[in-house]
Amino acid sequence: xxxxxxxxxxxxxxxxxxxxxxxxxxxxxxxxxxxxxxxxxxxxxxxxxxxxxxxxxxxxxxxxxxxxxxxxxxxxxxxxxxxxxxxxxxxxxxxxxxxxxxxxxxxxxxxxxxxxxxxxxxxxxxxxxxxxxxxxxxxxxxxxxxxxxxxxxxxxxxxxxxxxxxxxxxxxxxxxxxxxxxxxxxxxxxxxxxxxxxxxxxxxxxxxxxxxxxxxxxxxxxxxxxxxxxxxxxxxxxxxxxxxxxxxxxxxxxxxxxxxxxxxxxxxxxxxxxxxxxxxxxxxxxxxxxxxxxxxxxxxxxxxxxxxxxxxxxxxxxxxxxxxxxxxxxxxxxxxxxxxxxxxxxxxxxxxxxxxxxxxxxxxxxxxxxxxxxxxxxxxxxxxxxxxxxxxxxxxxxxxxxxxxxxxxxxxxxxxxxxxxxxxxxxxxxxxxxxxxxxxxxxxxxxxxxxxxxxxxxxxxxxxxxxxxxxxxxxxxxxxxxxxxxxxxxx
RNA sequence: GGCGCUAUCGUCUAGGGGUUAGGACGUGAGAUUCUCAAUCUUAAAACACGGGUUCGAUUCCCGUUAGCGCUACCA
Numbered sequence: 150x151x152x153x154x155x156x157x158x159x160x161x162x163x164x165x166x167x168x169x170x171x172x173x174x175x176x177x178x179x180x181x182x183x184x185x186x187x188x189x190x191x192x193x194x195x196x197x198x199x200x201x202x203x204x205x206x207x208x209x210x211x212x213x214x215x216x217x218x219x220x221x222x223x224x225x226x227x228x229x230x231x232x233x234x235x236x237x238x239x240x241x242x243x244x245x246x247x248x249x250x251x252x253x254x255x256x257x258x259x260x261x262x263x264x265x266x267x268x269x270x271x272x273x274x275x276x277x278x279x280x281x282x283x284x285x286x287x288x289x290x291x292x293x294x295x296x297x298x299x300x301x302x303x304x305x306x307x308x309x310x311x312x313x314x315x316x317x318x319x320x321x322x323x324x325x326x327x328x329x330x331x332x333x334x335x336x337x338x339x340x341x342x343x344x345x346x347x348x349x350x351x352x353x354x355x356x357x358x359x360x361x362x363x364x365x366x367x368x369x370x371x372x373x374x375x376x377x378x379x380x381x382x383x384x385x386x387x388x389x390x391x392x393x394x395x396x397x398x399x400x401x402x403x404x405x406x407x408x409x410x411x412x413x414x415x416x417x418x419x420x421x422x423x424x425x426x427x428x429x430x431x432x433x434x435x436x437x438x439x440x441x442x443x444x445x446x447x448x449x450x451x452x453x454x455x456x457x458x459x460x461x462x463x464x465x466x467x468x469x470x471x472x473x474x475x476x477x478x479x480x481x482x483x484x485x486x487x488x489x490x491x492x493x494x495x496x497x498x499x500x501x502x503x504x505x506x507x508x509x510x511x512x513x514x515x516x517x518x519x520x521x522x523x524x525x526x527x528x529x530x531x532x533x534x535x536x537x538x539x540x541x542x543x544x545x546x547x548x549x550x551x552x553x554x555x556x557x558x559x560x561x562x563x564x565x566x567x568x569x570x571x572x573x574x575x576x577x578x579x580x581x582x583x584x585x586x587x588x589x590x591x592x593x594x595x596x597x598x599x600x601x602x603x604x605x606x607x608x609x610x611x612x613x614x615x616x617x618x619x620x621x622x623x624x625x626x627x628x629x630x631x632x633x634x635x636x637x638x639x640x
Numbered sequence: 641g642g643c644g645c646u647a648u649c650g651u652c653u654a655g656g657g658g659u660u661a662g663g664a665c666g667u668g669a670g671a672u673u674c675u676c677a678a679u680c681u682u683a684a685a686a687c688a689c690g691g692g693u694u695c696g697a698u699u700c701c702c703g704u705u706a707g708c709g710c711u712a713c714c715a
Contacts, residue, residue: 331644336644407709474666483678
């Protein structure tokens with residue numbers, strides 16, 4: 150095992166979300182654990198944006214991450230928006246640093262250039278899988294001669310830089326929650342460190358940044374355990390001291406799989422818009438995985454972020470993955486809502502479901518459709534209600550079976566998930582799906598209307614969906630599918 | 641398939657070599673309330689399995705099983 154950081158070094162931790170979409174509830178969870186750790190030890194909490202995957206980059210994502218984490222009360226000491234002594238805190242602005250470090254590994258022999266094409270790698274992988282072998286990089290470019298490399302470079306062949314994992318031996322590291330974990334080098338792949346577009350992969354960037362940013366404790370999700378030996382090897386190649394590693398259990402869906410948007414609302418935007426209070430969400434997150442002594446608050450399961458700072462014990466974190474139980478979160482939220490002073494409760498309503506920004510576009514939508522102002526609620530109920538589950542008689546099109554209808558609704562969900570949330574993109578995504586599956590525009594939109602509004606009659610559907618918001622609309626679709634799946638056919 | 645991690649009520653968890661294995665959510669029943677919600681009372685509900693170690697294992701060790709994760713020029 151390698152040396153660890155000087156244990157007297159001031160504690161510095163980080164979260165490193167990727168701006169690839171809506172801010173994720175898992176980011177908030179890991180953020181909370183890091184935040185508590187830093188505050189308990191008078192340490193620093195760093196926010197770093199890991200935007201090295203240019204293909205999945207979503208420009209609006211970063212701001213949403215900032216807003217959501219602040220909403221929850223997780224303030225960071227250093228980050229892209231607040232600055233700090235170890236910036237820049239956006240990885241896309243640090244590419245020179247990664248390149249220099251990759252070059253250093255090239256020079257020291259800990260890494261090598263690889264000129265294999267994506268097609269070849271894919272073919273290799275398929276062959277290995279077919280032969281029941283573990284898919285690994287076959288080492289084609291591992292021992293290229295200087296001449297061969299020069300030739301490729303001269304020819305301008307696109308290249309990546311891979312790490313040279315020792316063929317023999319093993320790497321052991323300590324996980325603060327589980328003890329020593331060992332990986333045989335046979336099972337550690339020659340990971341790509343620098344991609345052909347010049348951006349680093351997570352593995353290089355996170356090691357380089359954690360070292361340069363003086364991170365003492367890497368507190369991250371359990372899914373990283375199997376790549377930790379690569380990181381340890383990298384630290385060793387650079388001759389750097391190791392941080393402590395804490396791998397948190399993964400949040401789970403009801404079926405125990407890793408939490409996913411397909412089976413659960415995971416967007417923090419959703420929780421905000423649906424009317425969860427930040428103190429309820431953060432309290433609930435603190436309940437998952439243990440860490441709070443049961444008797445620290447007189448046995449209550451309700452506690453504030455500050456109470457967590459004083460009582461939370463990282464050593465007591467349970468390593469089994471907790472199911473993210475929406476039912477319990479809702480109960481907790483109700484508790485907080487009821488405990489609110491009535492004025493605060495009213496402002497909470499006014500800043501969410503009755504916010505001007507929300508109501509104004511709704512007004513525009515119904516102005517031409519009413520004769521009395523008091524009819525407002527008649528037309529907009531579905532935008533103010535939480536649950537609008539249509540009966541089969543409403544959602545089922547003539548000449549369609551229940552099975553094909555539910556299957557199509559699931560397709561609609563998939564199509565909408567990847568759609569940009571604007572009228573035109575939503576419409577074209579839906580129409581394209583309709584054409585593919587031979588559903589008429591009318592059937593298509595009517596079904597969706599029934600699911601989203603609970604009725605066959607409503608203001609313009611897509612505009613309504615835009616106002617209602619992506620995360621809530623998709624959630625409605627998901628809940629519809631889920632309950633219909635469980636319900637036996639009525640007919 | 642390979643490697644790794646994990647295992648207490650349906651769910652979140654407490655506990656720990658000898659306990660009636662505790663609490664919370666949810667569920668059932670009852671009380672209260674004009675209704676509903678809230679509230680109160682109450683009930684059902686768990687140590688995955690097999691070997692050890694031990695006077696005694698749910699607790700410690702090993703194995704099995706199951707679940708999960710990783711196995712990308714994604715993070």
